[in-house]
Amino acid sequence: MGSELTSWALDLDGVIWRGTETVAGAPEAVKHLRSAGVPVAFVTNSAQRTPSQVAEKLAAHGIPDSEADVITAAMAAAELVSAGQRVLAIGSDGLTVALAGAGAEVVDAARLSPSQLALVGTVDAVAVGITEQFNYSLLAAAMRAIGNGARFIATNTDATFPAADGLLPGNGALVAAVETASGCVPEIAGKPFEPIAALVRARLGSDGLMVGDRPDTDGVFAETLGYQFGLVLTGVTSEDDLPVSPQPAYVAASLLALVEDTLGTV
Template sequence: MTNKSPVECWLTDMDGVLVHEEHAIPGAAEFLQALQETGRRFLVLTNNSIYTPRDLRARLQGSGIDIPEEAIWTSALATAQFLHDQREGGSAYVVGEAGLTTALYNVGYTMSERNPDYVVLGETRTYSFTAITRAIRLIEGGARFIATNPDVTGPSAEGPLPATGAIAAMITAATGVKPYYVGKPNPLMMRSALNRIDAHSESTVMIGDRLDTDVRSGLEAGLRSILVLTGSTRPDQVDRYPFVPTRVCDSIADVVPLVHEFSPERMAAAQSEGGEHREADA
């Protein structure tokens, strides 16, 4: 993120960056306010497929953060868009919650237990042995296996919970079929988000709290990245990965000044002032 690289659009993870266990992280509201005040296009991303954007907006409002639901992009929405592009008007057997089924309905998909085109696995807090058994048998019968995200655990106030990746491993062990994961770290999630707000990778930054998903997917999609240390990644873990973020910040509060500093308007003004100084020196 140099003075020659203005930032027009921002993508940011939700949990660990903006909120932590239903509480806003200091600086989150100010960061989103700065984006809206400067007219920057942005999306809040999450691998969690349980909730609809309306649900998540209400959750954020409860934390003191107010953004439109159109500014929220979930792995469920990305999965639905992917399936629509692959097989328009198809059918799916879904193991998941309202966030996933609603997204699929909205792109014209039919939910079916009989010869579906896809078995789609998402996040849920009530995994059913019966539903998993049905998914296994449908995949063995020829249904394609899709999963919203590879996270093996999710956070809760009581501790880690088994997540989509863990259940997918169970189904894979029983069928020998690995799912295609749509969510982070698949750069497809980043590209679908960029398309959503008509953004270009060279002028967009991804903010996240995980190197293995947020930073990796941003890197593979050609975005610059900022790692914040308020979530899953500890400072001593940063150097353990074969890739590094563009910048490391303690929290989202440290990113607020960058919204203004790297805006196209500020960059253009700085370059103009630099040119005037060079002419004066000449």
Template sequence: MTQTLVDAYDTLLLDLDGVVYLGRRAVLGAPEALEQARAKGARLAFVTNNASRTPGAIAQHLTDLGVPAGPEDVVTSAQAAARLIAEHVPAGSAVLVVGGMGLRTALRAHGLRPVTTALDEPAAVVQGISDTLSYGLIAEGALAVRRGAWFVAANGDATMPTGRGELPGNGSMSRVIATATGIEPVVAGKPEPPLHRESMIRTHARRPLIVGDRLDTDIEAATRAGVDGLLVLTGVTTPLDLLTAAPHHRPAHIAADLGGLHAAPAEVRREGGGWSCGGWTARWEGRQLTLDGGGDPVDGLRAACATAWEAAGDGRADEDAVKPALTVIGL
């Protein structure tokens, strides 16, 4: 029996937005792919930069979408931020929360005291995305940071994918306090180490695969942690983004969606002056990437990426030089 991609790993560290779901609906085929992975013995851990909701609320959302999960299966940037703060401030310290219930719950789990005003003289300020975030709360956070509170951001995502499109993320919102105070936050979420460390502590993974839809968070996190990353094309990353990716944003695997977990690992091989995958062969000719053949468009993208990345070396491929290849494969 041919080994599938998931067989090589004991734990899948899965991003949520853009991978498992988009807003209130599951990504097509995701519940079935994850059920199959679990049946084959893979541990599923849902690792999210979103700090607004509690692990219990996220687990219930997943279950409602057909992906059974409990709070113990969810790892959030709020949990990573809370552990980080607990390691740097005295036990029982006040922490001003510029965010939602996910941060408050995580802080209490580490023996810290969530507050909402700078008058409480918090030892730290932690910010996470929340759809009820107010100017007043942001202002309190800025006051506390100016007075010496340690500033932590749950994540630095500039945007977050939803069923309506990309909306401002915590990275954009935390710029308000950073700009007002001149103090940059310490970031707990992907691609920074605290969230990966939290994931490893909670899952005890030995052969993890980080699965995500973003190069600058999920795939960079995999690169920095020295583990493999799978980039799925159901979220924010486009084929052009992949072709022009810098070295630390280049995934070990590329798939259209989570169904790729159950296919044999793609064989991208050196052939002549280029790279081949499936029925496609890509070459760098003159100042342009060329692609010939047919079959699965994702195989064409894999061959094109290998060729573009080799030509770019430690840099990034030129957009105009690689765009013609996307026209050939229809992506």
């Protein structure tokens, strides 16, 4: 890459942090990119947090002032609905705030009782992000709404996500339940698909480097973006897994090592 200051899109889990732990050198790497004038965005498939909540978490990991640089799958899902549309949201703040920001009339399923859910009636779309409140009544409401013609939107279909004490079921597990019950396939907003790619390109331009720890999501997402793929070995992929497909343009021990390899020593 040499002196050309291409944009960097950074995955979070396995790149910046691992659960609650900061990846060594990641804050220094981001600081170096920013001081070199490299446009940076943080791109996450998690739909749980709002951009401001993600920025708070980044700040707690030593990366301040990032709210404007955060792109979430919930933001991408909100791009799929129009102002004034009625949307049954099965998710957390990250999803409901994004949908409301797009001007949708949000029916927050996680806050309704089973009897209220049974009376939701017609909606334009059902959006499934992740929520701990997921239950049979929510599933029934989603199934009926989709059966009545609502669009089925998923923020992402990640099977699991890492928590402090190990893996937890991801949004993909909830989406699969809705898919099975409704017999309908969702439109997926997050990585590696186009809706979130459009948001990344709008922020960073048409050339860039997508840095992530998973070839199957981040590497494929780099292809969707038309960016190069930078694989870091601080997440789910280790040296023993190499070579991987899609083939990365760069493989580095960590984000800091990748920054040093491409921009010079921090």
